[in-house]
Amino acid sequence: MKVRAKSCCVAIRLAVIACIALGSSASAAQELEVMHWLTSGGESASLSVVRQAYRDQGGVWRDAPVPGGSAARAAAVNRILGGNPPPVFLFSLGAQLRELSAHGLVVPAPGAGAEWDRVLPPLLSRSAQQQGRYMAAPLNIHGENWMFYNTALLRQAGLEVPRTWEAFITAAATLKAMGKTPIALGGQPWQERLLFNAVLLGVGGRDFYRRVYEALDETALSSPTMLAVFRTFASLRPFVDEGSPGRRWNQATAMLMRGDAAFQFMGDWAKGDIRAAGMEPGVQIGCALAPAPDPAYIMVVDAFAFTQPRDAATAEAQKRFVAVMMDPAVQAGLNQAKGSIPVRTDVPDDGFDICAKQAMTLIRAPETNLASTGMGLSGGMAGAVDDAISHFWNDPRLSPQEGQALLRKSILAFR
Structure with a gap:
């Protein structure tokens, strides 16, 4: 009322x-x-x-x-x-x-x-x-850095909302063993970039995020921290279903609402469709900022x-x-x-x-305010970043070191 x-x-x-x-x-x-x-x-x-x-x-x-x-x-x-x-x-x-x-x-x-x-x-x-x-x-x-989750699924699995990426990977393994898709992901470059940037922020923190996307810092791009970002990102591949490629974001949100998937890393525009389906954000579909060491909002x-x-x-x-x-x-x-x-x-x-x-x-x-890559980077650089992330995500043969080198090359080419 x-x-x-x-x-x-x-x-x-x-x-x-x-x-x-x-x-x-x-x-x-x-x-x-x-x-x-x-x-x-x-x-x-x-x-x-x-x-x-x-x-x-x-x-x-x-x-x-x-x-x-x-x-x-x-x-x-x-x-x-x-x-x-x-x-x-x-x-x-x-x-x-x-x-x-x-x-x-x-x-x-x-x-x-x-x-x-x-x-x-x-x-x-x-x-x-x-x-x-x-x-x-x-x-x-x-x-952009929201983590939506199906509260009933987490309750059924006996899981708490993960606050670190290590805890998330452990929870995802439990959900996969139950026959559930841990991550509802639309296989489009911009959606893959949202997931990557959530990991980037979660592993490196907001100052590291700024060094990468605002300062275009070559040292940050070549750092062990960036390598850890790619290792974490690669470790999420097994938790996405085979139907991901080409899926629209609202179709992934529907998976979450039906209980077919447990988590979606998506912008808060997903809440509009959650409401339109008669659900309340924060109730049937929970929301938390993606795991990160300090509070930040990618706008x-x-x-x-x-x-x-x-x-x-x-x-x-x-x-x-x-x-x-x-x-x-x-x-x-x-x-x-x-x-x-x-x-x-x-x-x-x-x-x-x-x-x-x-x-x-x-x-x-x-x-706490951070700019999305589309908002903060030049058009050519933003597109190159999306392409590099998508290429790495969709080719499991690439090592984290190769993914890091690809992103570094893509950014520095437009700097």
Whole structure:
């Protein structure tokens, strides 16, 4: 009943915002095309919070979904280069968006200012700016280094939630002996990279993670610690089922929910699908940050970018869109539906699940904030990192030493 009451409070707050703004904005309504990839159950529910709030304020929303983040980003870029740019499109903070901004293909987020500097986590604020101006409006903060687990399976096996990678490997062996798949993994390079980076953080710690992906430190890449990372990563291969190659992330999450698998290392967007299936994150499907020596949150941020408005009405519609999306009540509602956490650190954690509450507390400490490789590395380097990790994971003939050398070569080639 508490969760339902809190959800009602969010809905009431949104309705009050809508009523205040409706009278003044309806006459200036302008159709606004919004391109995005938010098409799965939890994703669609989160976007509907923004869409409804925008419509309640008199805006006319034209939905332009493109399933799949990579396909949607490519579609947006193609339209921009083809002379038919979408006025609003979802992207990810990172090198490709910086390139679009540097070439003047996107305009600064309308309405961004000093308040954003105050309420956004410093790492997010820096990543969202180009030459001191916000190149996009951040939608949400996702954490990549979550370990989700089926609580009933662990209870059946008599296992505690592992807090170290050594304990995890012991637990995985027990589960495999029971005939259960220990790790639900989608065999796509980006999913394999999430698992690798969880191991990297867990073996090396957050300062080592920064040395590798921020400083691009050759000494760290060549170190015994990195070799230990690859040895641990390789030791996880036997705990993934043969159906992994090509599997989508939400299919792996479904394995977890059915009880076919015990663990999934995945971003917190998985919680949106868990909720859509009628389960509660932190209850039937437990959540913990992947084992690591010190607390850290590997952040990936979805953001809406804007192209040059064709007229004053479109410019006003873009500005209204940003104001709606950044409103604290809308931020609360959309992120509760998606499984992510608000970009604003001043949003109360009322109504959020236990996993999100933990994340919202954690990101308020800047030293815990880490950038995902897609957010922190250049596009070419991020792709090379994914390729190196995937190559190693999918070729058991490669030794940990060869995997380490492959990653080192891939990073240094773009440094």
